[in-house]
Amino acid sequence: MPKIxxxxxxxxxxxxxxxxxxxxxxxxxxxxxxxxxxxxxGACACATCHVYVDAAWIEKTGKPEAMEESMxxxxxxxxxxxxxxCQINMTADLDGLIVRLPEFxx
Amino acid sequence: MTERVVIIGAGQAGAQAAASLRVEKFDGAITxxxxxTEPPYQRPPLSKAYLQGALEKSRLYLKPVExxxxxxxxxxxxVRASAIDRAAKTVTLEGGEALSYDKLLIATGAPPxxxxxxxxxxAGIHYLRSIADSDALGPVLxxxxxxxxxxxxxxxxxxxxxARKAGLPxxxxxxxxxxxxxxxxxxxxxxxxxxxxxxGVDLRIGAMxxxxxxxxxxxxxxLKDGETIPCGAVLVGVGAAPETGxxxxxxxxxxxxxxxxxxxxxxxxxxxxxxxxxxxxxALYGRxxxxxxxxxxxxxxxxxxxxxxxxxxxxxxxxxxxxxxxxVKLQTAGISEGADARVVRGAPGERKLAVWYLKEGRLLAVxxxxxxxxxxxxxxxxxxxxxPDPKILADSAADLKSLLS
Numbered sequence: 001m002p003k004i005x006x007x008x009x010x011x012x013x014x015x016x017x018x019x020x021x022x023x024x025x026x027x028x029x030x031x032x033x034x035x036x037x038x039x040x041x042g043a044c045a046c047a048t049c050h051v052y053v054d055a056a057w058i059e060k061t062g063k064p065e066a067m068e069e070s071m072x073x074x075x076x077x078x079x080x081x082x083x084x085x086c087q088i089n090m091t092a093d094l095d096g097l098i099v100r101l102p103e104f105x106x
Numbered sequence: 107m108t109e110r111v112v113i114i115g116a117g118q119a120g121a122q123a124a125a126s127l128r129v130e131k132f133d134g135a136i137t138x139x140x141x142x143t144e145p146p147y148q149r150p151p152l153s154k155a156y157l158q159g160a161l162e163k164s165r166l167y168l169k170p171v172e173x174x175x176x177x178x179x180x181x182x183x184x185v186r187a188s189a190i191d192r193a194a195k196t197v198t199l200e201g202g203e204a205l206s207y208d209k210l211l212i213a214t215g216a217p218p219x220x221x222x223x224x225x226x227x228x229a230g231i232h233y234l235r236s237i238a239d240s241d242a243l244g245p246v247l248x249x250x251x252x253x254x255x256x257x258x259x260x261x262x263x264x265x266x267x268x269a270r271k272a273g274l275p276x277x278x279x280x281x282x283x284x285x286x287x288x289x290x291x292x293x294x295x296x297x298x299x300x301x302x303x304x305x306g307v308d309l310r311i312g313a314m315x316x317x318x319x320x321x322x323x324x325x326x327x328x329l330k331d332g333e334t335i336p337c338g339a340v341l342v343g344v345g346a347a348p349e350t351g352x353x354x355x356x357x358x359x360x361x362x363x364x365x366x367x368x369x370x371x372x373x374x375x376x377x378x379x380x381x382x383x384x385x386x387x388x389a390l391y392g393r394x395x396x397x398x399x400x401x402x403x404x405x406x407x408x409x410x411x412x413x414x415x416x417x418x419x420x421x422x423x424x425x426x427x428x429x430x431x432x433x434v435k436l437q438t439a440g441i442s443e444g445a446d447a448r449v450v451r452g453a454p455g456e457r458k459l460a461v462w463y464l465k466e467g468r469l470l471a472v473x474x475x476x477x478x479x480x481x482x483x484x485x486x487x488x489x490x491x492x493x494p495d496p497k498i499l500a501d502s503a504a505d506l507k508s509l510l511s
Contacts, residue, residue, distance in 0.1 A: 022165070030170050032125075039401050041148040045428035045437055046401075047482065067435065067478060074482035 002095035006033045006051075009103045018090045024099065025049040025086035035101040042086040044068055048105040049085040050075040054098035061088050061097070076102045109134030111414060112197050112205050114187045114352065115213035116140025118148065118400055119381025121168050122407030123211050123414070128177045130415035136179045137205055139197070143184040144237050145171050150400060152240040153264040154430050158271065159244065163237065190356040192374055209376055209414045212353055212364055213407065216346035216382035216398055221256060225318030231340045234261055243341065247272040251338025254278075254327040256315055258285035260429045261343035263298060267431040270305045277335055278302065279313040279327070288345075289427075289438075291448050293461045294473045298431070301457075305432060346398055348383045361385055363396040368420045370410035378414055380406040389422045390489070391441060391470075399427050424488045426481075433457070437481035440471030440488040449499045451480060460484070460499075467493040479506060486510060 004027055006014045018027035028036040028049070037048035044067055053061050058081055064072060065087070072082045085099065111127060113120045116138050124138050140146070147166040155161040174181040182199075189198040190212075196204040218233040220226070232243050243265070246253060253269050255262045258280035269276045278285075284295035285302075302309050314330040318340065326336045348363040358372050359365035363385030370378045370386065381403035385396045402425060409421035429436040434457060445463035452459040460480035463471040469492055472484030483506045487494055498504045 026165065029168075030173075032169075032173070039404055040428060041150060041400070043150065043154075043428060043430060043435075045435065046426075047478075067476070071478045071482065074479060 002090055002092060002097070004028075004090070004094070005096075005098045006036075007098065007100045008035055009101055018094075018097075020090050020092055022090050023086045024051070024088040024090060024097070025084070027090065028085060035105070036085060037105050038086060040086075044071065044084060044087055047071040047075045047084060050078075050102050050105055051083055051085045051099040052079055052102070053081045053083055053088075054100065055081065057094070057097050057099075060093055076104055076106060109208045110206055111136045111209045111211065112207040113138040113211045113213060114190075114197060115211075115215055115349075115381070115383075116142070116146045116181065116183065117213060117215050117381065117403065118146070118168070119215070119383075119403035119407035119410075120211065120213035121146030122404050123213065123380060123411040124174075124179045125169065125177070126408045126411035127415055128179070130412055130417060132411075132415040134208070136177075138174075138179060138181050139185055139187055139199065139205075140181065140183045141186045142236055142238070145169070145174070145181060145183065147237065148400070149235065150428075152237065153234055153261050154268065156237075157240050157243060157247070157265065157268050166237065187352055190352050190377075192356050192358075192377070195376060207376070209378070211410055211414065212372075212377065212379040212383060213381050213403075214349035214352065214383050216348045218261075218342070219345045219347050221315070221342045221344060223315055223317045225320065225324065226342075228318055228320050228324040229322060230320070230324040230338065231318060231342065233342055234265065235346075243339075246339040247274060249338050250274065252277060252336065254335055254337040254340045255343065256327075256340065257281075257343040257345070258298075258309065259288065259343055259345065260286070260427075262341065263302065263431055264429060265341050265343065266302055266307050267305070270302075270307060271432075275308070276306070277308040277310065277327075277337070279310050279315055279329070281312065281314050283311060285309065285311075289442075290473050291442060291445075291461050291463065293448065293450050293459070294436075294475070297459055297475060301432060301434060346382065348385075348396065350383060353379070353383075368422060369413045369418075370406050370421055371413065378410040380410040386421065388425075389420075390424065390491070395425075395441065397425050399425060401426050424485050426485060434475050435478075437474045437478065438471065439474075439481055439485040440469070442471035442473070445470050447496070449496045451500055452477065452502050462494075462496075462499045464493075464496070469494055483507065483510065 016031035040046040412419040442463035
């Protein structure tokens with residue numbers, strides 16, 4: 001099963017299994033990774049599952065769509081590599097994905 | 107001795123509280139009672155992605171099933187509580203078993219209001235709250251027969267959108283003057299009326315249901331003006347009512363919900379309540395309110411858990427809501443009730459619109475359609491009790507970020 005590494009703002013790492021077809025957000029929630037609130041459950045409505053995609057993975061995760069991009073604009077400290085993790089779907093290609101969490105959501 | 111927490115209700119609020127109690131290092135016993143047989147799950151997709159068949163059931167679950175065992179949360183499903191004995195500090199389950207508690211959380215939610223009309227008990231008349239309800243409605247979408255939807259609120263309109271996408275003829279009956287009348291301003295109602303009508307929905311305003319016809323199974327809806335609308339099924343979405351029976355029978359104060367303070371605590375110091383079922387104070391709005399929303403369930407459930415674990419957390423967040431219909435995302439921040447002015451940003455023809463609600467200049471709420479920036483900025487402005495310049499709010503070319511400084 002593909003793995004994702006979540007790195008908290010403090011540096012704490014969480015390596016979790018992620019079923020193909022689930023979103024990166026769902027993998028975090030299922031494994032109780034702190035710092036991913038995902039209040040809306042993946043509807044791209046709340047911007048509380050913000051992550052920074054590791055530079056090596058940006059090409060594979062792709063770019064945000066317009067709706068997501070405008071949500072990200074108002075997340076806490078958005079950067080070039082910001083994504084809403086509910087909008088990244090796990091594929092076998094993303095095995096080993098590394099994402100970092102912002103200091104806080106919202 | 108080990109402290110015992112009992113949670114009545116395994117919905118979004120109950121599940122949040124159970125998880126948050128463990129985050130707060132509460133190491134006592136937690137028992138959560140759920141009337142449904144499914145583990146805690148998210149309800150919003152039941153009228154959207156899940157109903158369309160675009161989401162597997164397991165993806166509705168808030169936590170994997172193993173989570174509860176791993177965190178020593180005793181999840182009792184398919185069981186109803188029948189009484190709370192506050193003197194003995196017990197919850198009695200249907201079947202007679204009594205569970206002792208030191209602290210109790212009531213998170214029973216708000217099930218749909220039932221329609222009272224001749225024929226309302228016929229088969230084929232649906233309500234939508236649970237996975238079972240959504241599963242029962244799924245096959246209707248494949249029938250090709252007309253569905254009559256009673257009520258143009260969130261649930262009714264979301265199902266109308268899904269049914270149109272599935273190719274069904276759809277009639278929506280709204281008794282009031284406009285769709286979403288209870289929750290939104292006229293501009294938002296007009297936007298959604300246009301959206302649904304252009305998608306082919308037969309939306310009837312001021313349409314009163316007299317009853318339903320059919321032999322065992324509904325075949326038609328009958329309006330008060332005498333018109334008969336043949337159909338294969340009916341969905342009723344006429345609001346929800348808080349499930350307060352247990353609290354009321356136990357002598358707790360109930361008034362449009364279980365009465366709690368800003369710490370989610372009832373008048374009984376051993377009993378808290380959270381989610382759709384509560385009537386709680388809002389310092390932000392200077393009045394009490396009862397909310398039916400996921401964020402309310404999450405945040406109030408969290409506050410209840412922190413306080414049950416001995417902490418001190420006030421619940422006072424900006425309410426917010428969302429709804430997905432066709433390609434339009436509605437996001438609402440705040441509560442518009444009491445507004446004395448509305449400001450519109452964007453043109454309705456664009457399928458992108460924000461309607462700002464103000465009272466004496468202060469921003470109370472904003473409804474946004476396909477306009478996340480207005481939603482997210484609005485939420486911040488509402489929390490800060492801001493009095494933003496209406497000219498900037500109305501001007502699509504103006505940068506809303508300038509209002510935050």
